[in-house]
Amino acid sequence: MAIVKRPSGVGATARTAEDFIQGAPDAGDQFAEPPASSGVMQGRQRQVSLALPPELLARVDEMARKLSLTRAGFMKLALTRAVEAEEVTHG
Numbered sequence: 062m063a064i065v066k067r068p069s070g071v072g073a074t075a076r077t078a079e080d081f082i083q084g085a086p087d088a089g090d091q092f093a094e095p096p097a098s099s100g101v102m103q104g105r106q107r108q109v110s111l112a113l114p115p116e117l118l119a120r121v122d123e124m125a126r127k128l129s130l131t132r133a134g135f136m137k138l139a140l141t142r143a144v145e146a147e148e149v150t151h152g
Contacts, residue, residue: 121135121136
């Protein structure tokens, strides 16, 4: 591996930790709106990936079973209710 000396003097820019982090490939505004094309279309719906803690997933599965719903059906219901509640709260 070659040792490379950083440029110094006029025109040299010092990168701060924040500049370094923002330069990462997965950096970006974590609150930015995701692109509308994110996910694969499945009929009239868009498939997305979601990672959940195992304990929460077990609770979701149990509640879905109690309501005679599939996991996906329960998640759609819960997300719809959550979004509607937020719309009422935040307009």
